[in-house]
Amino acid sequence: MGNQNCIFCKIVAKELPASVVYEDGKCLAFLDISPANKGHVLVIPKQHYATLIEVPDSTLSELVKAAKKVSSAVLKATKAKDFNFVQSNGPVAGQVVMHVHFHIFPRFKGDGLLAGRLNRPALVYEDGEAKEFMKRIREAMKW
DSSP, X not given: XXXXXXXXXXXXXXXXXXOEEEEOSSEEEEEOSSOSSTTOEEEEESSOOSSGGGSOHHHHHHHHHHHHHHHHHHHHHHTOSEEEEEOOOSGGGTOOSSSOOEEEEEEOTTOSOBTTBXXXXXXXXXXXXXXXXXXXXXXXXXX
């Protein structure tokens, strides 16, 4: 099902911990450990695909539906009005983990981000803060 060397596949297999906010049969969503803004979530297919082009249409449809649901919850949980929905393919495009994933991150006026690009250091969750964001996003989805 997964790629043994892929960090996201290890999260899907529960070999590595993650602050999971949503899961269904084909998708998993969890907090990014280097968030652009707090509440930044990654939505991934459980099956390993390196880029968007490799994802079967049926899986992609489920992935986008999950991303829509998670996006709404992120806005509600963070009290943001806007968000970025970003997906990169390949190292030259900025993809770091070679497992297709969507970034959803809340945006705030003056947050130091430029058009969905991280042009400042990533934020760091304080002790217990990631768990609190995970809880708030889950509650916003009633998951």
